Amino acid sequence: MRLRGSHFALLTIASFVLLFVYSLFQLVNIDHAFREELVERNLWAANQADREAQNLMLTLYRVSLDRDVEDVLLRFDILYSRIALMADRPQIDYFREIGAGDLVAQARSLLEELDAAFQAQDFDPTDVAALMPRVVVLASVLREITNATALEERLARHVRREALLRVMQLLLLAVGGAFLTGVVMAGLLWRNMRRAMRAQAELQEHRAELERTVAARTTELQEALEVERRAKEVYRSFIVTVSHQFRTPVSIIHMIAQRQLRDEETPLSETLRRKFSRILDAAERLERLLSGFLASASVEGKDIALSRRIVDFNQIARIAAEQTRQANPGRVLEVALSETPLQADADPVLLEQAVLNLLSNAMKYSEAPSPVSLETWRDGGRIFCRVKDRGAGIPPGARGAVFDRFYRAPNVHRLPGVGVGLSLVRDIVALHGGEVTFTSRLGEGSEFVVAVPAKGEQDDESAARAGDHSLCRG
Amino acid sequence: MHRAPETFLSRRTLVLSASIAALAPASPLFAHAARPMLTITEPSGRVRELEDEDIAALPWHQIATRTRWTEGVQTFRGPLLRDVLTGGGMSRSDLAGRKLLVKALNDYGIVLPAGDAWDYAPILAREMNGKPMRVRDKGPLWLVYPRDQRPELQRAVMDERWVWQLFEITIL
Numbered sequence: 001m002r003l004r005g006s007h008f009a010l011l012t013i014a015s016f017v018l019l020f021v022y023s024l025f026q027l028v029n030i031d032h033a034f035r036e037e038l039v040e041r042n043l044w045a046a047n048q049a050d051r052e053a054q055n056l057m058l059t060l061y062r063v064s065l066d067r068d069v070e071d072v073l074l075r076f077d078i079l080y081s082r083i084a085l086m087a088d089r090p091q092i093d094y095f096r097e098i099g100a101g102d103l104v105a106q107a108r109s110l111l112e113e114l115d116a117a118f119q120a121q122d123f124d125p126t127d128v129a130a131l132m133p134r135v136v137v138l139a140s141v142l143r144e145i146t147n148a149t150a151l152e153e154r155l156a157r158h159v160r161r162e163a164l165l166r167v168m169q170l171l172l173l174a175v176g177g178a179f180l181t182g183v184v185m186a187g188l189l190w191r192n193m194r195r196a197m198r199a200q201a202e203l204q205e206h207r208a209e210l211e212r213t214v215a216a217r218t219t220e221l222q223e224a225l226e227v228e229r230r231a232k233e234v235y236r237s238f239i240v241t242v243s244h245q246f247r248t249p250v251s252i253i254h255m256i257a258q259r260q261l262r263d264e265e266t267p268l269s270e271t272l273r274r275k276f277s278r279i280l281d282a283a284e285r286l287e288r289l290l291s292g293f294l295a296s297a298s299v300e301g302k303d304i305a306l307s308r309r310i311v312d313f314n315q316i317a318r319i320a321a322e323q324t325r326q327a328n329p330g331r332v333l334e335v336a337l338s339e340t341p342l343q344a345d346a347d348p349v350l351l352e353q354a355v356l357n358l359l360s361n362a363m364k365y366s367e368a369p370s371p372v373s374l375e376t377w378r379d380g381g382r383i384f385c386r387v388k389d390r391g392a393g394i395p396p397g398a399r400g401a402v403f404d405r406f407y408r409a410p411n412v413h414r415l416p417g418v419g420v421g422l423s424l425v426r427d428i429v430a431l432h433g434g435e436v437t438f439t440s441r442l443g444e445g446s447e448f449v450v451a452v453p454a455k456g457e458q459d460d461e462s463a464a465r466a467g468d469h470s471l472c473r474g
Numbered sequence: 475m476h477r478a479p480e481t482f483l484s485r486r487t488l489v490l491s492a493s494i495a496a497l498a499p500a501s502p503l504f505a506h507a508a509r510p511m512l513t514i515t516e517p518s519g520r521v522r523e524l525e526d527e528d529i530a531a532l533p534w535h536q537i538a539t540r541t542r543w544t545e546g547v548q549t550f551r552g553p554l555l556r557d558v559l560t561g562g563g564m565s566r567s568d569l570a571g572r573k574l575l576v577k578a579l580n581d582y583g584i585v586l587p588a589g590d591a592w593d594y595a596p597i598l599a600r601e602m603n604g605k606p607m608r609v610r611d612k613g614p615l616w617l618v619y620p621r622d623q624r625p626e627l628q629r630a631v632m633d634e635r636w637v638w639q640l641f642e643i644t645i646l
Binding site: 035037041048051052055074077078080081082084085088089090091 | 542543544545579580608609610611612630639
């Protein structure tokens with residue numbers, strides 16, 4: 001539609017321009033004709049000849065009075081030149097064109113007759129008046145030519161004037177039309193420009209609005225994040241402070257209980273020994289708990305630089321199992337490690353902490369004599385480690401939050417613990433590019449599976465998981 | 475360069491005149507027979523009469539040009555107008571700013587600037603295409619401008635200055 005509109009405009013302008021060029025061409029032609037003065041010139045020539053014929057007649061009349069033959073001859077010569085002029089090209093072409101060619105030829109032949117008479121040997125200069133009748137005939141012929149030419153000149157003038165008028169009208173039409181079209185196009189252009197400018201302004205406004213919204217949202221988010229961060233920091237520093245404050249008294253309690261139990265000189269009564277034993281156990285548990293808190297706080301508080309090296313995951317599992325057995329002498333721990341070494345590029349201390357946490361959780365949330373099992377194996381590019389207990393299990397409503405920090409399932413509130421263990425496990429495993437999953441049935445037990453990349457697969461895996469790192473740790 | 479002296483009167487006119495002279499020696503015809511080819515009247519009132527020999531004695535120039543009244547290119551020969559004008563002792567500066575009244579045998583006359591003689595170097599043509607011009611052929615003298623050579627001369631106004639059958643120049 002728009003294309004057709006512009007085509008139409010172009011066509012209109014082009015036709016006006018063509019009209020303009022045509023009129024200009026016509027005008028130039030008319031101007032040329034004016035310059036040529038063909039008609040006027042020939043009318044003048046005819047008039048001159050006519051006049052000279054009159055002059056000759058007058059002189060011929062006068063010659064009978066003063067006998068000035070010389071003057072007659074001069075007049076005749078001048079008349080001769082005038083008629084010769086008409087009979088010459090290009091003048092004769094015009095006279096032929098207007099149908100006076102025969103008249104000119106007639107004048108010419110009359111002239112030759114007169115010339116012959118003047119030249120005749122028996123020419124009597126005193127009797128030149130005898131030539132008068134022939135001069136009169138010549139004069140009348142010349143008068144006829146003059147009249148025809150004058151008429152033609154008037155007609156030509158009218159025709160030319162009309163042509164001029166027509167061309168002027170055409171020219172006016174072309175110029176006016178082109179001007180009007182130009183005005184219309186300029187108007188359209190102006191309208192389009194205004195539209196474009198308005199659209200541009202609206203777009204700008206919209207964009208600015210968007211920017212403002214984004215900025216406002218970003219600020220809100222940042223503020224929320226800041227609040228969250230500060231709250232976390234408060235929690236962390238609270239826990240660290242509390243843990244540190246608790247550590248010393250717990251150590252003292254631990255030390256005193258130990259000393260009492262080992263004192264050979266004053267053996268304790270059985271009742272006291274049992275009580276001190278329980279104090280010692282409780283103190284040890286408290287110490288482990290505090291260590292866990294501090295480790296967790298340090299993991300969250302700053303980026304942990306993993307001190308990685310090639311380790312055998314089986315070795316880590318063995319150490320963790322050994323420690324768990326020592327801490328829980330009355331419990332059964334079934335260990336089924338992979339027969340081949342499980343090479344991994346990992347931080348052994350952190351990974352050991354993770355396995356230890358899972359094992360201690362399994363011990364904590366299951367009752368003796370139900371056993372806890374630890375398995376390791378390799379499947380493809382990944383190393384798996386499963387810790388399974390036959391305890392109370394995790395209630396379905398709590399399963400989404402077990403990895404959250406300080407979360408504790410509703411059925412374990414009577415048991416000691418603050419809810420940092422699993423979150424620490426998740427962070428550590430995530431740092432290694434692995435993941436922790438679990439399945440649990442209420443009343444039947446839970447099973448946690450840690451999967452970390454085996455050596456050689458690690459780079460790809462960690463690269464692939466680098467994205468969720470912070471997510472897992474958050 | 476030299477040619478037989480010839481007045482603007484034709485041969486048969488001479489014969490005619492001679493016979494008339496023989497018949498009537500006291501005829502007033504003879505008063506006109508000695509009419510000069512060109513008469514120049516200077517501002518001082520001095521009148522110079524130039525005959526065919528005087529014209530022939532001046533250096534001649536040639537102009538080949540189209541004219542308004544002829545077909546095709548014509549070759550004209552004759553003295554420069556400025557040589558004719560200064561022949562009586564007047565200099566270019568004497569003529570500067572003056573006008574010339576140029577008259578033809580048929581009483582046609584036109585006033586043109588004397589400066590034309592230097593600006594365009596027109597000639598008083600005596601010959602056209604190698605033949606002396608008679609009164610019948612627009613002679614004896616025709617003021618010819620180098621029309622084809624100078625575009626500014628190709629105008630109707632300038633064409634009016636081409637006086638033929640020229641016989642008198644008055645310096646105004």
